Amino acid sequence: MTGSGIKELRSINGTVVYNSFLSGYEKLAAERVHLDAINVFPVPDGDTGSNMVSTLYTAIREPPSSHSLSGTLGQIADRALSGARGNSGIILAQFLNGLAEACPDEAAMSTIEFAEALKKAAAGTRNAVENPREGTLITLLDVWTGEMYRLSHAIGDFKDLFLGSMERAREALAETRDMLEELRSARVVDAGASGFVSFLEGIALMIASGVVPSRPEAEPMAFESTGDEHVVSPENIAHRYCTEALIRRPAGGEAFPEHLHEALKEMGDSLIISNGRERTRIHIHTNDPSALFLTLRGYGKKEEQKVDDMKHQYNCVHRPVSRIAVVTDSIADIPGDLADQYQIHVIPQKIRWGEDEYLDRVTITSRTMLPYLDASPDYPGSSAPDPARVNQVFSWLSSHYDSVIAVPVAKAQSATWQVMSSAAREFKKRGFTIDVVDSRLNSAAQGLAVLSAARDAAEGIPHDEILKRLEKTIENAKIYVSVATFKYMVRGGRVSALKGLIAALTRLKPVVSLDAAGKGVAWGASFSADGSAAKILKEAKTSKSGIRRWAVVHAAAPERAADMAEKMSSVLGTEPEYVMEISPIVALHAGIGAVAVAWI
Template sequence: MDALLSTDTFYGMIMSGAKQVINDENKLNELNVFPVADKDTGTNLASMMRYIVDNLSVTKDTPELLHQLAQHGLVGCSGNSGLIFSQFFYGLTQHSLTEKTLIKLHDFVEMISKGYQSAYASVSNPKPGTILTVMEKWVESYRDLLKNAGINLADSFKSSVEKSKVALRETMNQLEVLRNNNVVDAGAQGFVTFLEGMLGYLVGSKDEREKILAGSADIENTAKLSHEFEDVTEIPDLRYCFETVVRTTKTDFSDEERKKLDRLGDSIVVGKGPQMLKLHIHTNEPDTVTSLLAETGDILYQKIDDMMLQYNIAHNHSAGNKIALVVDTMADLPLEFIQSNNIYRIPLQVKVNNHSFLDQISINYHQILDYLNDNDNKIGTAAPSAAIVSRALHFLEQFYDSIIIITVGSSLSSTYDVIANQAAKFKHKKISVIDSKLNSAPLSLLVTLAAQMIKDGSSHDAIVKSLDEAKANANILIVLNSLKGLIRSGRLSKSMGMLAGLFRLKPIIQIDVNTGKPKVIGASFSKRGGWKKICKKLNELKIKEQLKSIAVVHSDSDERAKFFGKYINRKTNMTPLFITEVSSVSGIHTDKDSYAIGYINEPIRQLEY
């Protein structure tokens, strides 16, 4: 019963499990059909595991090892499964071990039980047949094994892994989308793969263990990110404090690269580690800095602080407002409006090959277009890093009485789950996380409404109530140049795209109010025909008194978008509150030369900035 697991052995098991997930990245991607068939679950999990492998070091005791694991998992996670996995690691730290350097079997079971509970609590709407189901069955099987007083650690772990494989196979019968595609859940497979890697180390010979740990010895100088806020006591000359971790075989930046960095900013600090460099810089051009760094290696992680925004907030430059307004970067708003209203943005992640960028901050839509022009590039998106969300809330809670966060629709991204999970940890602060059910232009209109209500002195509860009512009658109408973006992201089938391409149709898209996902509601043979149909729809909504404010978003078509805005005004007698370009995340899911109208059934004043 009191089989013991040493800290060193547990470290090796974690490293082995992480490496096994990295090795199986492509296999996991092929399984990925839920919640969106975007084939990136393996990439998201492997990205997190690489961060753990690169940063986790041997410690003197197990609690410190678990603390490191939770921290690195949080920083490195992305996507649904990555978030859940990281919260499992966090939960391991919540059990108080009876011994620091040796884990007893009953302590191990209680520890993984806390891990499952934490993972389960991180998801707003848990479904059977996912990684959570396999976690639960694994923990339950281990509890059953405790009844056998004579079982040892290796045998118990091996038996529990076999039980997890049975639970994995059952996921195919628990979710219809898995059954239809004859696959198991990708996230669940990733968890089982991790367990199999751990088992391989536990039962392996000395030579096998040494091979697994090769290149993963104690690392003292690994580049780690600072989690301290910049002390912004005077108006900064440069807006952003930017940190980036790059995986590279280089030991330092070249003289030429240093000169380029010097031209882009100041306060430059370079941290070094085995096959990693960390850059700290103050700059107004984080996207340009990122382009330079992407040439030196793989962008693993980025952290950014808007020092001007922090200065304005800290020095009460927010016109006495006591309510913080936070939004993710799926809200396509004019940057001037965001900055003048001290709206705090949480960036989604843009994944390009082995790089991880910050949407609208370290990568812009025009850079995405360059990447999209090469079909060999692997491009995707992911929810914000949980660490960045936590960091934002820690800052805002110091200066505001309450916080309102408006997110992209939970059916379109796991962003809501990531943010809600982190917000729940701030139990002493009033925080409302609102699932907009929308994206892009209508999401932006909700943010605009909230900003104006805050400026008008409305209460926290009154704003939340208005937003809940407003989102029920908000939506978007999109005239796409093609369906390439939606097909690429797994949100529409290839057959639909082939049909549209065959007839050279310009699809018209709207968000399905029941599923929260995009659906084709019509098509035209030309953009002007699509514009005409959109105006007809807007006028119908006006007659029904279901529309009071609109906004225009476009992809790489600024002049034509302005013409589009005038056309809308002529046909509907409504003036768009703003005309702006899509974010890099939105642009990935649309196509160049596309247009959208967001609408809401609430009167919103013309923007002031």
């Protein structure tokens, strides 16, 4: 929509606010790639612009149902809290929630009243940040709202007030360059503060011109960087995982209990606790996301959780081993050091346990799940990753890679392949190369196949050639799982109670494998764990001449896994690629005590 410019703006309503946000979003989205490139604080993970755009997109993608000032701000603030991403995104969401709370449900507000609400929102935002640093978005909010408040005592027109505040906002942004050592060294301004000024610039453009942009249909993609990334040592990243949780608070419960606040403070840094009307969003940089979610257990319903590996992201952006991204899900058993070395991107599956939901390997681990499995009356279930999360990962990868090869768990076992394929179609429509391959595998067999593709990518093998090699690898992959007991398969619904009872009475120890389509099949059985191991070793000896790589994985059975690895080494004359504990989600189906051998 176009206009000849707003001559005077003596009052503001919900429509003006929403139109302002549309214009602010458009300007911010145009700066997204640049903001990602200058992101060096609090960690140089190159996603500040993307996070702020994602947060605001969630807030304004649908017009509010209310046209009042307070109603519009309330809906925008609620959506921003739900969609908040990253440090700057959550600070922005907290500011908007504070502003909504400070604006009463009145027909009109004077410039002084609105400026007072802005100032109160900025103060509340500062209080929500555990250790606010000067020279960041927090400083910019303080300075700009302070200028709005100062000018409001002399200016009664919102247009003149807002446009008059912009000079000080730009000055405050320039000043951030000299307020933090990280910014001085990189010779940049703070990315979060810069993003907010871009947002204000967009609002100023709408107020001055009267032009209102169209509502965005989708988040923009950034295929190329600007080339002005500012490299900062990854050693600056003291806490590896940027962790977030959105929690619907218990009815009548306090905003956030002090004892939980104190407990979270000890887990990392960059802690932000943002309270909306009914929900709380928590942001923290930590080295142990699973400990965080254990602490939060029982405090409200977890509606959303997100964990980003900042060191992994940093190395992929600044020290890439390939221009082709290799992606898998958490069912693939691959040691963390090898995933880091070959920069494999792992999207976690979800585990539902009672009223709680967790991210496999991330917000729940074998250490935090298996000890409680037998004592719990509820048996956990599993599900594929959220489509929105897969889309976010693919969007980030499209900004930093030339193409993507995704290798999820077998299509016959999970909806993950379908979720990834659906997301990939949207990126293909925009001209980005992305292929989702049905691995027809799981666990260590899937892990070995993914590792093979990642090594090919690191060696510079072209995309299409990697796909051809991967198909042959998948065809030649095998896995044999020695199950210690049917008990867990019965509890998880994989085996009927009657079959489980018969197996228990006969003390049968099954060996499970996969057919050509990736479905689980009974491959053999014996009356002891040693007997099952002997059957697997016999198969390995038969296939010895063709086995190039192999691995052993287990569910809380390190001694048995080590014994199997030693015997396999004796049979094959080679050492395993790795011996590791399987993911929690695989352990749910194989059961505690299971040991598996996989080979290519």
